[in-house]
Amino acid sequence: MDRWSEFExxxxxxxxxxxxxxxEVLSMSNAAASRSLASLEKRLNVRLVERNTRRLGLTQAGQDFYRRCKNILGEMKEAESAASATAMVASGTLRVTGSLSFCMKHIAPLLPEFTRAYPQINVQLDSANRYFDLIESGIDVAIRTKEYEADSAITVRKLAWTRRILAASPAYLARHGTPASLEELANHKLLTYSYANNPDELHxxxxxQSRVVKIKSLLEANDGQILRAAALEGLGILIQPNYIVYDDVVAGRLVPVLDEWDLPRLAINIAYQNRSHLPARTRVFIDFIVRHFQEMDFERKWTRQDHSSP
Structure with a gap:
C-alpha cells in the first residue's frame, strides 16, 4: 500500500x-488494514493507536499525526479537484507552431473566431520553417507536412493532402510564353523552395509515366510567401503547395503551368504529444482546426486539377 493510502x-x-x-469504508480486508497500520507505525517508529478489546484510541503522537494527515489529505483532494477542473476548462497558454505561410494563411485568420469561443485561452503562435521538438520546446500543437513522426510520443493526425503545382503570373507568361513540355522548363525562370527535398530536381x-527534370533556380527562398510575392510580380514560375497559392489561382492572379503533370503531394498534418489526459485547450484547438478543414473541403480543392472555380 502506498503512503497516501496508509494515511487515508x-x-x-x-x-x-x-x-x-x-x-470496510476503503474496501479492504481486516488483515490488509491491520498490516497497513502496523507498517505505518513501524516506518514512523511510533505507536499511533492504542488497541484493546473494548475500544480503539489514539496516542498523543497519534492525535498530532491525525491533525496533520487530515490537513494534508484535504489539500491533496483540493489539488486533485483543481487539476480536474483545469483539464475540463479550456484555459491557459496554448503554444502552436507551423510554417510562416501556413500560419499566415490558415491559422491567423481563424484566431478571432477561436478566441471569441475560448476567451480563457491565450494563443502563442511560433511560426518557423523548421520543425521544433514538441516536448523540449513545450509546443502543444504543430502543423507539419510530415507523414509520420520518429518519436512515438507524438500523435499525428492528417488534415488534408495538397498538390504541389507550377504557376506564374499572366504578365510573366505573356512575356516569356507558357511552357508546353517539361523540356521547355529549362528556358524559364524558376522560383524554388530552399527546404524542399532535392530542390534541384523535380519528380x-x-x-x-515518370520523369525527373533537373532545374536551375532564378530565386531560392526559405518561405513560400516570398516565392508567391515574386511570382505575383512576374519574376518567374514558382513551385509551391496549393494551400499557399490556391486563392491566387482561382482569382487568376497565378496560372497553373504543365498542370497535367503531378509532383509528389504533401500531407498536411496536425501533431501533438501523446497524453492520457490531453489538456482541454489543446483538445478544443485540434477539434476547431479539423472541423474548419472539413467544412472548407480543403483536400478536394487542393488536390484537383480543375481550377476554374472554387
Whole structure:
C-alpha cells in the first residue's frame, strides 16, 4: 500500500474509532488494514493507536499525526479537484507552431473566431520553417507536412493532402510564353523552395509515366510567401503547395503551368504529444482546426486539377 493510502486508512480509523469500519469504508480486508497500520507505525517508529478489546484510541503522537494527515489529505483532494477542473476548462497558454505561410494563411485568420469561443485561452503562435521538438520546446500543437513522426510520443493526425503545382503570373507568361513540355522548363525562370527535398530536381508523374527534370533556380527562398510575392510580380514560375497559392489561382492572379503533370503531394498534418489526459485547450484547438478543414473541403480543392472555380 502506498503512503497516501496508509494515511487515508489511519484518518478513517481515527474518525470511526474502528479499524474494521475503516477497512470496510476503503474496501479492504481486516488483515490488509491491520498490516497497513502496523507498517505505518513501524516506518514512523511510533505507536499511533492504542488497541484493546473494548475500544480503539489514539496516542498523543497519534492525535498530532491525525491533525496533520487530515490537513494534508484535504489539500491533496483540493489539488486533485483543481487539476480536474483545469483539464475540463479550456484555459491557459496554448503554444502552436507551423510554417510562416501556413500560419499566415490558415491559422491567423481563424484566431478571432477561436478566441471569441475560448476567451480563457491565450494563443502563442511560433511560426518557423523548421520543425521544433514538441516536448523540449513545450509546443502543444504543430502543423507539419510530415507523414509520420520518429518519436512515438507524438500523435499525428492528417488534415488534408495538397498538390504541389507550377504557376506564374499572366504578365510573366505573356512575356516569356507558357511552357508546353517539361523540356521547355529549362528556358524559364524558376522560383524554388530552399527546404524542399532535392530542390534541384523535380519528380513528375502522369498516368503511368515518370520523369525527373533537373532545374536551375532564378530565386531560392526559405518561405513560400516570398516565392508567391515574386511570382505575383512576374519574376518567374514558382513551385509551391496549393494551400499557399490556391486563392491566387482561382482569382487568376497565378496560372497553373504543365498542370497535367503531378509532383509528389504533401500531407498536411496536425501533431501533438501523446497524453492520457490531453489538456482541454489543446483538445478544443485540434477539434476547431479539423472541423474548419472539413467544412472548407480543403483536400478536394487542393488536390484537383480543375481550377476554374472554387
Amino acid at each position: 486508512l489511519f484518518v478513517q480509523t481515527a474518525e470511526l474509532g474502528s479499524l474494521t469500519k475503516a477497512a 513528375f508523374t502522369r498516368d503511368s
